[in-house]
Amino acid sequence: MKKAIHYINQFFAGIGGEEKADYKPEIREGLVGPAMALNSVIDAEITHTVICGDNFMGSNKDEAVDRILNFLKDKEFDIFIAGPAFQAGRYGVACGTICKAVKEKFNVPVITSMNEENPGVEMFKKDIYIFKGGKSAAKLRKDIKSMADFANKILNGEELSSADEEGYFPRGIRHQVWLESGKTAAERGIEMLVKKLNNEPFETELVIPEPDRVPIAKPIKDLSKANIALVTSGGIVPIDNPDKIQSASATRWGRYDISKLDNLESGVFKTIHAGYDPAAADEDPDRVVPVDVMKVFEKEGKIGKLHKYFYSTVGTGTTQAEAARMGKEMLKYLQDDKVDGVILTST
Amino acid sequence: MLKEIERAGIPIVHMCNLIPVSLTVGANKIVPTISIPYPLGDPSTSEEEQWKLRYHRVEVALNALTEDIKDQTVFNVKI
Numbered sequence: 001m002k003k004a005i006h007y008i009n010q011f012f013a014g015i016g017g018e019e020k021a022d023y024k025p026e027i028r029e030g031l032v033g034p035a036m037a038l039n040s041v042i043d044a045e046i047t048h049t050v051i052c053g054d055n056f057m058g059s060n061k062d063e064a065v066d067r068i069l070n071f072l073k074d075k076e077f078d079i080f081i082a083g084p085a086f087q088a089g090r091y092g093v094a095c096g097t098i099c100k101a102v103k104e105k106f107n108v109p110v111i112t113s114m115n116e117e118n119p120g121v122e123m124f125k126k127d128i129y130i131f132k133g134g135k136s137a138a139k140l141r142k143d144i145k146s147m148a149d150f151a152n153k154i155l156n157g158e159e160l161s162s163a164d165e166e167g168y169f170p171r172g173i174r175h176q177v178w179l180e181s182g183k184t185a186a187e188r189g190i191e192m193l194v195k196k197l198n199n200e201p202f203e204t205e206l207v208i209p210e211p212d213r214v215p216i217a218k219p220i221k222d223l224s225k226a227n228i229a230l231v232t233s234g235g236i237v238p239i240d241n242p243d244k245i246q247s248a249s250a251t252r253w254g255r256y257d258i259s260k261l262d263n264l265e266s267g268v269f270k271t272i273h274a275g276y277d278p279a280a281a282d283e284d285p286d287r288v289v290p291v292d293v294m295k296v297f298e299k300e301g302k303i304g305k306l307h308k309y310f311y312s313t314v315g316t317g318t319t320q321a322e323a324a325r326m327g328k329e330m331l332k333y334l335q336d337d338k339v340d341g342v343i344l345t346s347t
Numbered sequence: 348m349l350k351e352i353e354r355a356g357i358p359i360v361h362m363c364n365l366i367p368v369s370l371t372v373g374a375n376k377i378v379p380t381i382s383i384p385y386p387l388g389d390p391s392t393s394e395e396e397q398w399k400l401r402y403h404r405v406e407v408a409l410n411a412l413t414e415d416i417k418d419q420t421v422f423n424v425k426i
Contacts, residue, residue: 018384055383058365090383093368119368214350216375217358220412228409231348231359234386280385286401287388293402303409313348327351339357341412343405344349346363347383 002044002155005075006035007068007082007098009091012137013051018277021090023053025064027071037141038081041148043155048075050098054090055276057097064094065101077108079151084113084133084143085120087249087317089275092120099128109154113143116169117319125169132167135317174206226340229307231330233315233323234281234288234347235273236264245314247274253313253326255333258306263292275316276347288345307339315346349374360408362386366421377421378408400426 010016010023012033031039032049039046050068057064080102082095092114099110113133114121121130129150133143146167153160162177163170183191188205195202220226237245243254258264264285271281271288286292289310298306311330315323334342350373353359361374364386369377380386387404388397403426411422 021383059382089368090365093365119371123367123371212350213373214354214375216416217353217356219358219415223409223413226412228412231352233348276384278384280388280390283390284388284397287385287390287397290387290401290405293398293405296402297405297409302406323348324351327348330348331352331355331357334352334357335355341409342352342357342359343408343412344352344359344361345380345386346361346365346369347386 002078003076004038004042004044004046004079004081004151005048005050005072005077006031006038006046007050007052007080007095008033008035009057009085009088009094010051010053011091013049015051015053018275019279021053021055021277023051024056025050025052025067025071027051027068034084034140034144037144038148041145042081043152044078047077052094052098054088054094057094058090061097065098068098069101069105072102072106077106079155080106080108080110081147081151082110082112084131084140084147085115085118086133086137086139086143087115087117087135089119089316092118093123094120096120096124096128096130100124103128109151111147111151111168113147117317121169126171129168129171132169170207220341223303224301225304227305227307227338228294228303229334229337229339229342230258230289230291230294230310231342231344232289232310232312232346233318234276234312234345235271235314236269236281236285236289236310236312237272239268239270241272245272245312247272247314247316249317249319249322250314250326251318251322253311253330255309255311255330257308258291258310259308261291262295264289271347273314273316273347275314281347288347290343290345294343304340307334307337309333358412360411360422362404362408370419370421373419375419376411376414376416377419378404378411379421379424380404 085092113131360376
């Protein structure tokens, strides 16, 4: 029987949530958490489960990858599977990171699964198979099944179809295929051209992805006259969360007056972000929104002034569309007060 | 959020821990922070050390707002 190794994070291993996100890499014989579900549908034996905390992988990437590759070097395995990571951003990036490293080092097929909103998709879809997954762990079985179905094709040496047919994010790799229609590229090209000239819809065979880049804004000439604003996706709010910003998948944001404060006091402000351990942020919210040092820079004349409000929302599970909308809404207020520059802190 | 603000011509610097994510999303000016749950002050160090680190990294971020860059840039920090 073929052999497989599965990678999961500290949460799915049952070790703990955000308070355990610094958990160091570990390898266990046998099945842990979702590996059990995977083992029941994959045509291989999952011999080991690798576990690593999402923050450990995020903040100590090289060390985490080195340790895990070291765990694997004396193991025999035919395929490596990570996740599914759903919309969990750090877990997705971790799955992508380790899959890519395992593929490069051991040259075995690697598969993971994420939701399209997961930043890991954009970062790793060119390098590895990432199956289109659900938003949350409610889709665990379904996402595992999609990965396993494809893994089984690879393990059994079956013919693989295109990204869309199989259900993973296109990697931008072109394969040579015989079309049943028998139409040559020249014929298809002319057909497309004619459609284009007639303003009819047509589908290209070579999609060139357009990265969404914004032009670099003109720099500030004189900081000592500049009006600087603080924005955060770290969920810092007054203790009663007056705008009822959601702890995940936020659609709301707030702005809070800091003109009369020297810093953000613990007990007056806190974080409502459900995507990281709140202990350090609650103990001193300046660790996330550095009002205290900005006030000193204002007094020292390093900056002209600190804008009267800081702006806050929660950046976990938040869709790009919602984030863009909230950014535009904040922008109006920033422009009204002629803000010259912004520091955005993320957790 | 970041891109909508920069799109309007306001320079913006992203202070974050997951630099590859920030680069992929498309931030133009990036200053690294020390961790995810405590970007600008490690609770296991003294208040003074935390203050120094925060003062330094925010200063790097402020200076970054004045830099005329041609490409996405991750600014260096000393502490």
